[in-house]
Amino acid sequence: MSLKDPNTTNPRRPKRVAIVIANPAVSSSTGWPVGFWWSELTHPWIVFSEAGYEVEVFSPDGGACQADAMSDPGDASGYSSTDLISQGFIHTPSLAALVAGTRPVREIGLEQFDALLVAGGQSPMFTFQAATGLQEKFVEFHSAGKIVAALCHGTALLAFLTGPDGEPLVKGKTVTGFANVEEDFADEAVWSYGLLSRGTHVMPWRIEDRLKALGGNFVQAGRWRGFAVRDGNLITGQQNFSGEATAQAVVAALGL
Numbered sequence: 001m002s003l004k005d006p007n008t009t010n011p012r013r014p015k016r017v018a019i020v021i022a023n024p025a026v027s028s029s030t031g032w033p034v035g036f037w038w039s040e041l042t043h044p045w046i047v048f049s050e051a052g053y054e055v056e057v058f059s060p061d062g063g064a065c066q067a068d069a070m071s072d073p074g075d076a077s078g079y080s081s082t083d084l085i086s087q088g089f090i091h092t093p094s095l096a097a098l099v100a101g102t103r104p105v106r107e108i109g110l111e112q113f114d115a116l117l118v119a120g121g122q123s124p125m126f127t128f129q130a131a132t133g134l135q136e137k138f139v140e141f142h143s144a145g146k147i148v149a150a151l152c153h154g155t156a157l158l159a160f161l162t163g164p165d166g167e168p169l170v171k172g173k174t175v176t177g178f179a180n181v182e183e184d185f186a187d188e189a190v191w192s193y194g195l196l197s198r199g200t201h202v203m204p205w206r207i208e209d210r211l212k213a214l215g216g217n218f219v220q221a222g223r224w225r226g227f228a229v230r231d232g233n234l235i236t237g238q239q240n241f242s243g244e245a246t247a248q249a250v251v252a253a254l255g256l
Contacts, residue, residue, distance in 0.1 A: 015053045015254050018113045019044060020105060020134060022123035023059050024066040029204050034122035038071040038086040040151050041119050043243030046085055051251045060131040062104030068121050105134045115250050116141045120152030125203050128157045135160055142233060147253050151237035151246045153178050159210045171215035175236045176229050177207040179220040182239055
């Protein structure tokens with residue numbers, strides 16, 4: 001066996017993770033373009049890569065995807081200016097190409113991947129209800145005992161999932177996601193800057209309220225704190241600062 005043979009150091013097949021990011025859309029609440037959130041792709045990606053995993057990037061429809069502007073470290077708002085992981089990803093041509101040419105979720109094979117992670121951003125709140133292919137794929141992986149994860153507004157997907165028993169997939173499960181205290185903060189921020197009239201909400205519905213109504217045990221760690229929780233083979237992360245914690249939970253579940 002050659003010293004250059006990668007199997008010299010790891011004779012087993014590397015773990016493989018499919019990360020799903022949302023296709024671009026327009027918010028029905030604000031009229032703004034919406035997409036995925038950079039750190040919710042890039043932070044899990046680096047955790048998985050450093051664990052020796054192989055990662056592929058998909059979207060419900062496939063094709064080029066666009067990120068929410070404020071998640072870009074180069075955005076004039078400066079909101080994500082310290083996100084050096086995303087900065088490096090964006091400026092590495094081979095990695096940027098993964099976003100410019102995502103594969104459709106129908107190409108995610110159950111036998112080809114050990115885990116499925118759905119990233120957030122604003123677009124999922126407006127597009128995941130109609131993303132039946134993604135819904136079916138998530139339930140398929142979960143029912144097969146594979147690790148499934150959703151992060152931030154990507155947990156909106158859970159609101160539309162039904163298990164094989166006909167019950168909401170989230171029923172009786174402990175989960176997290178973008179919390180009401182964070183939605184309150186986001187609404188107040190856009191009102192204070194005059195971007196929306198007071199009383200107009202950024203999001204058309206709230207994940208915490210919906211998942212509780214479906215029988216989920218919704219927990220959160222406080223506003224903007226990185227946090228992830230595992231219940232069986234379902235892992236959820238609270239918001240955009242939880243990408244690393246969510247990916248680490250996946251790695252802890254899968255091993256190296």
